[in-house]
Amino acid sequence: MVKNIHNNPTYVIANLSTNHEGNVEIACEMIEKACKCGADFIYMELDESTSTFSNSDFIHFHKIAQDNGATFSTKSFVGSIRHILPIKRFKKTDDGSDDNDVYQEITENCWKPRGSTNKNSDGIDLVEKIQEKYPKHQLQFWDFQEKITCLPEIVVAIGIKAISCKFTLDDKQSGFDHLMSINARDFKTMVANMKTVEAALGTGKKDSLSTSEWPCFKKLFKSIVAAHDLERGTILKAEDLKIKVSATQSMSGFYFPIVIGRELLSEVDEDDPIFVSDFDGLKHYSQYMSFSNYATKNIAIQSGDNIELNLGRRLDFKSPCYIIAEIGQNHQGDIMMAKKLIKLAKKCGADCVKFQKTCINEKFTALALYQPYVSKNSFGATYGEHKQFLEFSDEQFRELKKYAVKKVGIHFTSSAMDLASLDFLLSLKVPFIKIGSGESGNVQLLEKAAKANIPLVISTGMQTLDDIHITYQVVNRYHNKFALLHCVSAYPTPPEEANINMIKTLRKCFPNIFIGYSGHEIGSCITTASVALGAKIIERHITLDRNMKGSDHICSLDPSQFSKLVRDIRYIEENLDL
Incomplete structure (x- = not known):
């Protein structure tokens, strides 16, 4: 089997070690199961000259692997390669060699029956031969020696192209190798997760919205609307305009500073959207907001290892990742359920719980609120009734904050969905304000939040990279006490659209x-x-049950899943020396 790894899946090696116990039947079963679990290469630790296995056994082992689309060998092509720990030392150099050539060598020369004239069977180290010819690959292989599978699942994101893990049929059997091996079920899950991560890497570019984001965009896109009845010929002022979710989409909130001072060419009623055609010669908002070379102009404030952000605890590049448990509206409008989720989030290891605060009439136009909402996730006949059912009062928010901070001992904050909600959260003295993806193009809200001089965490779903530049500029004009979160506004997000390489793009x-x-x-x-x-700040939804009514539950983590996420993050921070 020849494998071309140009942007293709990682080469997975199942090391049977001595877990076969010299038994032909066990060895055959292990090879077949390892193949079915997704292994590309099956490696058995033994000396062929002293092994109890016969030459015909080895030929049979090779055939089982071959019949299942894999390769078998008793020679390791990772054994003499130095381990990559800490992984942060991993570097990929370009010597112009072809990845496919390497795998041609591996798959054609890794094993030959005893008596073969091929030099590899006479003791020449295949690894040394490959490293000699393809030196850049010595840091692309990783021999993994532990049972915890989260590291192999994620190191593919930083460029590891081949991973070797010990494999067993039963990790409860006595013996050190069994103890340090991965059983068939976990091995299969590990390989599936590696493929998921590989699919999620993406291009690191975002020139347009992801396909899966369009439903959310159509539902939550905010338009500039009239704050009151406006006459034709009005020279617009800030107080004449609001940015709301409208039943009819019009101009993005990014136009807000552009239309101030411009003459309105038509009459517009209160709460009605304002269109580009209502102005003379208005161009796309990006034409008015230059961000070329903005990064080099604004870095003087702080950069690199000197960056700090206080979100309730001090965050810098050496501190642990800040983990937010997004309760959102997964409380079903029930304050007791909300409190239970707060307690569970703390138990799971989250740093902070986050809710969503909305003043319904400030976020939505009347027409948008009156729209029928026919959905399995609806809590009301209209969208307004649905939203109102899930909204906590100001007093309930105060009660929840007190419960979280005083009784449970976890940071408490919320997304500000509109100007009135921002004012309330500022009065609540939360450690930071979250600006959700639906508000990240709301220049009116961004500017007011930035002027409040409170730390901000801003999601970037439904935004192109150009839009993110503008969002950054709006806030950075006042301070750099904020963070941008890569986000895809799809519930749930397909792995192939996650595009997590955008994190590297945004960091740059x-x-x-x-x-x-x-x-x-x-x-x-x-x-x-x-x-x-x-990523130094992580946000994921938490739920009591992913099958509950509501659009966010399906893409949320239940308490056991959230605990695993926190545990895995802390484990990789330690082992990747992040």
Whole structure:
């Protein structure tokens, strides 16, 4: 089997070690199961000259692997390669060699029956031969020696192209090798998660919205609307306009500073959207907001290892990742359920719980609220009734904050969905304000939040990279006490659209702020991989039950999954020396 690894899956090696116990039947079963679990290469630790296995046994082992699309060998092509720990030392150099050539060598020469004239069977180290010819590959192989599978699942995100793990049929059997081996079920899950992470890496570019984001964009896109009845010929002032979710989409909130001072060419009623055609010669907002070379102009404030952000605890590049448990509206409008989720989030190891605060009439136009909402996730006949059912009062928010901070001992904050909600959260003295993806193009809200001089965490779903530049500029004009979270606004997000390489892009574009990840995918391996790519703030929804009514539950983590996420993040932070 020849494997071309140009942007293709990682080469997975199952090391049977001595777990076969010299038994032909056990060895055959292990080889077949390892193949079915996704292994590309089956390696057996033994000396062929002293082995109890016969030459015909080895030929049979080779055939089992070959019939299942894999390769068998008793010679390790990772054995003499130095271990890559800490992984942060991993570097990929370009010597112009072809990855496919390496795998041609591995698959054609890794094993020959005794008596073969091929030099590899006469003791020449295949690894040394390959390293001699392809020196860059000595740091692309990793021999993994532990049972915890989260590291192999995520190191593919930083470029590891071949991983070797010990494999057993029963990790409860006595013996050191069994103890340090991965059983068939966990091995299969590990390989599946590695493929998920590989699919999620993406291009690191975002010139347009992801396909899966369009439903959310159509539902939550905010338009500039009239704050009151406006006459034709009005020279617009800030107080004449609001940015709301409207039943009819019009101009993005990014137009807000552009239309101030311009003459309105038509009459617009209160709460009605304002269109580009209502102005003379208005161009796309990006034409008015230049951000070329903005990074080099603004880095002077702080950059690199000197960046700090206080989100309730001090965050810098050496501190542990800050983990936010997004309760959102997974409380079903029940304050007791909300309190239970707060307590569970603390138990899971989260740093902070986050809710969503909305003043319904400030976020939505009347027409948007009156729209029928027919859905399995609806809590009301209209969208307004649905939203109102899930909204806590100001007094309930105060009660929840007191419960979280005083009784449970966890940071408490919320997304500000509109100007009135921002004012309330500022009065509540939360450690930071979250600006959700739906508000990240709301210049009016961004500017007011930035002027309040409170730390901000801003998601970037439904935004192109150009839009993110503008969001950054709006806030950075006042301070750099904020973070941008890569996000895809799809519930759930398909792995192939997660595009977590955007984290590296954002880190490069905005070196004077922290970059994080707000995930909506099913499972946690993509989120964990984002930490390996440099995410310092993680946000995931938490729920009591992923099958509950509500659009966010399906892409949330239940308490056991959230605990695993936190545990895995802390484990990789230690082992990747992040």
